[in-house]
Amino acid sequence: MPRTTRKTDRPDDAASLEAATNAGALGPLHAYVGYALRRAQLAIFQDFIRTLAEVDLRPAQFSVLTLIDAHPGILQSRAAAALGIQKANFVPLIGELERRELTRRVPVDGRSNGMHMTPKGRALLKRARALHDRHHARVTASLGDAELRRLIDVLERLAAVDGAPAH
Amino acid sequence: MPRTTRKTDRPDDAASLEAATNAGALGPLHAYVGYALRRAQLAIFQDFIRTLAEVDLRPAQFSVLTLIDAHPGILQSRAAAALGIQKANFVPLIGELERRELTRRVPVDGRSNGMHMTPKGRALLKRARALHDRHHARVTASLGDAELRRLIDVLERLAAVDGAPAH
DNA sequence: TCATAGTGTTATGGTGTATAACTGTTAGAG
DNA sequence: CTCTAACAGTTATACACCATAACACTATGA
Structure with missing residues (x-):
């Protein structure tokens, strides 16, 4: 056989x-x-998951809790859109958080639910934040403060690429 | 597309x-x-996938072809390690490329395979590179040249976080 | 009133990642 | 030389994440 x-x-x-x-x-x-x-x-994400393992929160869950905490009563659809998650995929996500009694859904009208933190959820988020701070410090250890801000700025510009055509 | x-x-x-x-x-x-x-x-990645849809290459597949092309004969295990992919997950990946006759495995000894590009694979990669250039240009359109280099540098430092315990 | 849009849900498929267990092979210590 | 341990590839499995379509129900407003 003819080897190269x-x-x-x-x-x-x-x-x-x-x-x-x-x-x-x-x-x-x-x-x-x-x-x-x-x-x-x-x-x-690996570092995040390991760091927050003791509160059993994955990145998506942490982001949902953070968003609800910052915006009590936010609708599922709004939250999903803000996080870039399909509303369909948001259901089991928030469902799990509610099963763990970290959040609860409160009907706003017949078709929409506002999401709220429970005291248990707030307590867990507080612990999670402390862990996240450690994670964040470790991750950004090699970055200067200005460098970090520039990075976030660049990443947000990249996230806006969006050349999606209409279906 | 969820941007809509x-x-x-x-x-x-x-x-x-x-x-x-x-x-x-x-x-x-x-x-x-x-x-x-x-x-x-x-x-x-969404932009990448859409742009390279006509050559039917996903990011992981493109990266494998690129690596093999740069390192003919590289072992599966080495390639997987270099790309940060589990060797187990690498099997169906390279298997699909081989099924499409883009690469082939050549036994080096009884237990290891060297991977090589086929002419068909090289031709497809050439087309893919042209498409990727367009993707790359679109993605980095909002970035200056120095900004791009700094970004890559920062990202590589971030990728080295690795506080992982021994596996 | 009634067509339309909004909200949440179920179901399904595809992809990526991690882990464990297994086969066969090679290399090295004794 | 033998036997054991490490290595390379593979199979199987499980879970998380992402996308889409279809559906039921509700609210809106022309």
Whole structure:
């Protein structure tokens, strides 16, 4: 079978791979914004999940609690839209929080529910915030204050890409 | 595409939502790096997927092809590690690429496979790169060149958080 | 009143990620 | 040389997340 005339019998020796794992031996990949974003987002979410494991809150749950706490009585549909979550996917999310008695739904009219924190939810969120502060400090340890603000600004601009066509 | 429900105007029916839209609609959320990262990463991946739909490559598949192209013969395990993918999850991924005859596995010894591009794979990757260039240009349109480099640098530092305990 | 829009819900499919367990292979210690 | 431990790939499973369609019920307003 006609092997490529590439002399390299070693597909990738340890050194080469070592370089691949750390440095920019990912080929052009290391210059791609989307790729860098995925890696960073994954690493940070992992740290978040581990850090908040003792209050058993995942990022999505924490964000919902934070939003409800900041906006008591907010409607499910509004909250879902604000968080960029489909309303359909929001149902089991808020359902789980309510099952744990952290939030409750209060009917506003016949078709909409306002969401509120329970005392238990507020207490848990307080603990969660303390844990999140540690997480946040660890994550931003390598960033200056101005650098952090610039990062958030850039990320928000990137999130507005939205080239979605109409269906 | 969920952006369509996002209202930029102010329906002054819900006071809580009202407050939400101006002074940091999301409460403290807008200052959290992880949250901003998730939103940006989601938006960019959506754009990526739509842009590369005509070559039917998802981000993970594109990254694998790019890596193999840059490192012909790289082992599955090495590639998976370099991309931060579990080796178990890498199997159906590379399996699909091989089924489409874009890559092929060449046994190096009895237990390991080197991965290579097929001519068909190289041709598709070339097309994919052209599409990706358009995507990349659109994504980074609002960024200066220096800003982009700084962003990548910051993201790579963030990806190195890794407070993970031994696995 | 009655068509229309809004709200929440169920159901379903696809994708990504993590973990455990298993097979076969290689390498190394004794 | 043998035997054990580590390695590479694979299978199976479980869960979280994201997207879409279809539905029931309610509110709105022409």
